[in-house]
Amino acid sequence: xxxxxIAIAILVVALITGISLLxxxxxxxxxxxxxxxxxxxxxxxxxxPPTSPAPAPPTDQPDAVVADAPPAVELPxxxxxxxxxxxxxxxxAGRLVRLRSRLARSQSSLGRGLLTVLAREKLxxxxxxxxxxxxxxxxxxxxxxxxxxxxxxxxxxxxxxxSGADLRELLVNELTAVLGxxxxxxxxxxxxEGRPGVVLVVGVNGAGKTTxxxxxxxxxxxxGKSVILGAADTFRAAAADQLExxxxxxxxxxxxxxxxxxxxxxxxxxxxxxxxxxxxxxxVDTAGRLHTKSGxxxxxxxxxxVVEKQSPVTEVLLVLDATTGQNGVxxxxxxxxxxxVTGVALTKLDGTAKGGIVVRVQQELGIPVKLIGLGEGPDDxxxxxxxxxxxxxxxxx
Ligand SMILES: Nc1nc2c(ncn2[C@@H]2O[C@H](COP(=O)(O)OP(=O)(O)O)[C@@H](O)[C@H]2O)c(=O)[nH]1
Ligand SMILES: [Mg+2]
Numbered sequence: 001x002x003x004x005x006i007a008i009a010i011l012v013v014a015l016i017t018g019i020s021l022l023x024x025x026x027x028x029x030x031x032x033x034x035x036x037x038x039x040x041x042x043x044x045x046x047x048x049p050p051t052s053p054a055p056a057p058p059t060d061q062p063d064a065v066v067a068d069a070p071p072a073v074e075l076p077x078x079x080x081x082x083x084x085x086x087x088x089x090x091x092x093a094g095r096l097v098r099l100r101s102r103l104a105r106s107q108s109s110l111g112r113g114l115l116t117v118l119a120r121e122k123l124x125x126x127x128x129x130x131x132x133x134x135x136x137x138x139x140x141x142x143x144x145x146x147x148x149x150x151x152x153x154x155x156x157x158x159x160x161x162x163s164g165a166d167l168r169e170l171l172v173n174e175l176t177a178v179l180g181x182x183x184x185x186x187x188x189x190x191x192x193e194g195r196p197g198v199v200l201v202v203g204v205n206g207a208g209k210t211t212x213x214x215x216x217x218x219x220x221x222x223x224g225k226s227v228i229l230g231a232a233d234t235f236r237a238a239a240a241d242q243l244e245x246x247x248x249x250x251x252x253x254x255x256x257x258x259x260x261x262x263x264x265x266x267x268x269x270x271x272x273x274x275x276x277x278x279x280x281x282x283x284v285d286t287a288g289r290l291h292t293k294s295g296x297x298x299x300x301x302x303x304x305x306v307v308e309k310q311s312p313v314t315e316v317l318l319v320l321d322a323t324t325g326q327n328g329v330x331x332x333x334x335x336x337x338x339x340x341v342t343g344v345a346l347t348k349l350d351g352t353a354k355g356g357i358v359v360r361v362q363q364e365l366g367i368p369v370k371l372i373g374l375g376e377g378p379d380d381x382x383x384x385x386x387x388x389x390x391x392x393x394x395x396x397x
Pocket of ligand 2: 209210211233239
């Protein structure tokens with residue numbers, strides 16, 4: 001009799017566990033019990049209204065997952081559930097070549113400007129001065145401008161007889177040379193010693209951090225990686241919402257905190273979740289208030305320290321708005337003093353005629369530009385490639 005009672009009790013417990021698991025799976029947001037104090041929540045991707053007919057349900061048994069021990073973290077399904085249609089972004093390779101026409105503004109003032117002068121039959125001192133001014137106006141910086149002009153002058157005999165296509169080639173070569181073609185621009189996004197790659201994204205407000213984190217998630221998903229996002233800009237709830245929306249579109253989980261909560265706690269939780277779920281990369285968005293330099297330093301330093309209790313930060317990406325020119329470079333210095341920046345993402349290059357800023361940023365900060373933003377569209381972020389970029393600046397003949 002006692003055995004029967006025990007068997008019934010076990011059955012009831014199993015049933016309750018099963019039901020609660022099923023209910024949990026349907027939820028879009030899960031509050032982690034042990035982190036109530038920090039108010040950190042995990043957001044599962046929400047179904048996006050299908051644009052095409054919903055895919056057929058997976059043929060293997062989806063129920064098998066439920067029968068397993070409850071996962072500590074809910075990951076988006078590897079394959080869209082019915083009604084859950086994710087975007088499938090293109091891989092990163094070749095993106096810049098596709099997007100280089102977005103440099104149209106730089107193209108018309110820098111590329112065309114230079115080609116017009118260089119095509120003149122005999123180049124006078126005034127012409128060379130014009131070349132110099134054109135390069136400086138495009139924010140190429142004095143050192144690189146001097147190098148380009150000197151090298152072009154030594155080739156002036158060649159220039160005199162060069163065809164339009166040859167001139168273009170020559171100019172592309174010289175621009176590529178000052179863009180640092182040999183710099184290592186590999187983004188530290190890969191797993192390292194059994195832990196996820198961790199990308200910390202920093203920069204002033206409005207530079208394009210959150211947008212870049214969202215676009216980067218798409219680049220990574222396009223390249224076949226698993227990703228988790230951390231919304232550590234807790235100063236504005238809108239920032240977390242914005243990030244969540246980016247994540248949802250590509251089936252990527254976002255860890256977010258309560259508005260005004262501790263950014264380091266959210267970053268910690270995001271990385272902890274990433275370690276547990278064994279994802280490839282965790283990308284953490286941060287706040288960019290510059291009210292006091294020491295406040296910023298303390299905060300970024302703390303975020304990094306706390307994250308590194310879980311997994312080393314493999315990339316600190318500084319987001320810079322290309323349209324801010326010298327001002328942007330000065331602001332960037334504050335960040336490089338606060339954390340060791342390993343790469344720059346230069347945004348809004350589609351909105352400026354000063355494409356040469358890439359050269360200046362690299363030379364003045366001594367940090368390679370690794371990503372560039374070329375528009376507000378979800379896939380308008382590309383890995384930086386010096387030659388393709390130089391070709392974009394010069395344009396087609
Ligand atoms: N045209 C253009 N706009 C961009 C680009 N990157 C970001 N933005 C815009 O810049 C604005 C600020 O971006 P946001 O990511 O919120 O900046 P944050 O404050 O640094 O997080 C938004 O309107 C973005 O759409 C880009 O590459 N090109
Ligand atoms: Mg933001």
